[in-house]
Amino acid sequence: MACVADREAAVREVAQVYELIKVQQPLLLLHSQQPPPSTTQLAQSLLGKALRALNVALSVMKQQQQPAAGPPAVTPISVVKAKPHQLSPPSPASADTQAAIVPSTATRGAKRRSSVAMDGKKKIKSSSWATVTAVPYDDGYEWRKYGEKKINGTLFTRSYFRCTYKGDAGCQATKHVQQVDNNSDDPPMFHVTYNNDHTCNSCSKAAAANTGSSSNNLAALLAGCCNMKQEPTGQHAAAAAMNMKQKEPPLLLPPLVDLQPSACLPHEQIPQCQEPLFPVSMEQQFCGALRDDDGEIPSATGSCISGETSWDGYSGDMAAAEDDPLHDLERFLFMDMDY
DNA sequence: ATAATTTGACCGTG
DNA sequence: CACGGTCAAATTAT
Structure with missing residues (x-):
């Protein structure tokens, strides 16, 4: 049991380093506004990698730390098998759509959906699973809010x-996002329930494209550390977090486990971070307090870019470090998230 | 002009 | 009848 204390101490240490590194990010970003010299790029790259490694390490440590009982103190990304239903592994490929996409053509007046629009009857979910995550936007697919x-x-x-791509490819994948009613002091967590696997190639293509395009995008990598504008009521936090079409510049937060509501500020200074982990624009990153006039998230839907399975050359790293046990862990962890 | 989001209403289920 | 899920017109953003 002594090891528990040791582990906690280790977690604290690693967390501290993580925070320190994150604090450096804005400085680097400031420099990178101009054409960054290669040294800056290198530094950025190293920072990003360091953050990843730390994050993963923390994640692993935390998991070991909390056996099963009790609420996870910090569970960045935890996959929770959805209830009863049919549980299908959260893999994008087990394509079983169901049937007929019945285009509902009825108008609002002659209200559509004569039970047909409901796909026959109550939706027969081909698969359903759920996750609890702080980064609900980041599942590698593109979603449209309906x-x-x-x-x-x-x-x-x-x-x-x-x-x-429902329209294009008839993909029946859906999901809904519910922000968990947790302590306002805690970082917001979201319960994301997925229904049906993606059956469209476009989805995976989009994800792949994003993977490619976002590599080397350290700004994106770093963007996640600061706050999004806070929405007073928090009512739209989920929407803000979930929407996949970015209104803000599509900066990509690597789906790393984040430990703090805002790593850009010391905890004490974090002003009620409600949406700490969302991708944010550069402006937001540096002006954490930015708000609209009314203090709301600009169309809270500020959708977060979809397709983020790519984290700054991450795949390359993994490929290059086949026998590194830590990378194995990373792979394991991210496979869980990546569906 | 087009695309995405918002929002109130409709519909099936329990 | 309440509730959750979905539709689609209206609105907003790009």
């Missing part, structure tokens, strides 16, 4: 998303 609903007994609205 609804939002206040759910009984919850503080936050639930946002509904479907695959962007």
Whole structure:
């Protein structure tokens, strides 16, 4: 049991280093506004890698630390098998769509959906699974929001998303995101429930494209450390976090486990970070307090770019370090997230 | 002009 | 009838 204390100490140490490195990020970014010299790029790259490694290490340590009981103190990304339903592994490829996409042509007046629009009856979910995550936007697919609903007994609205390529490819994948009603001091967590696997090639292509395009995008890599504008009521946090079409510059936060609401500031200075982990624009990154006039998230839907399975040359790293046990862990962890 | 999001209403289920 | 999920017109953003 002594090792528990040791581990906790180790976690604290690693977390501290993580924070320190993150604090350096804005400085580097400031320099990189101009054509960055290669040394800056190298430094950026190294920083990014260091953050990843630390993050993964922390994740692993935390997991070992908390056996099963009790709420995860910090669970950056935890995959929770959805309830009963049919549980299918969160892999993008187990394509089983169901049937007929029935285009509902009815107008609003002669209300559509004569039970047909509901795909026959109650949706027969080909698969369903859920995750709890601080970064609900980052699942490698592109989503379009199609609804939002206040759910009984919850503080936050639930946002509904479907695959962007539903029309093109008939992809039946959907998901809804519900911000967890947790302590306001805690970083917001989101319960994301997925229904149906993606059956469209476009989805994976988009993800792949993003993977390629975002590599070397350290700005994107770093962008996640600061706050998004805070939405007063928090009602749209989920939506803000989930939307996949970025209104803000599509900066990409590597789906790393984040430990703090805002790593850019010391904890004490974090002003009620409600949306700490979302990708944010550069301006937001440096002006954490930026807000709209009304203090709301600009169309909270500020969708986060989809397709983020790519984290700054991450795949390359992994490929290059086949026998590194840490990388194996990383692979394991990220495979969990990457579906 | 086009695309994405918002939002209120509709619909099926329990 | 309440509730959750979805639709689609209206609105907003690009």
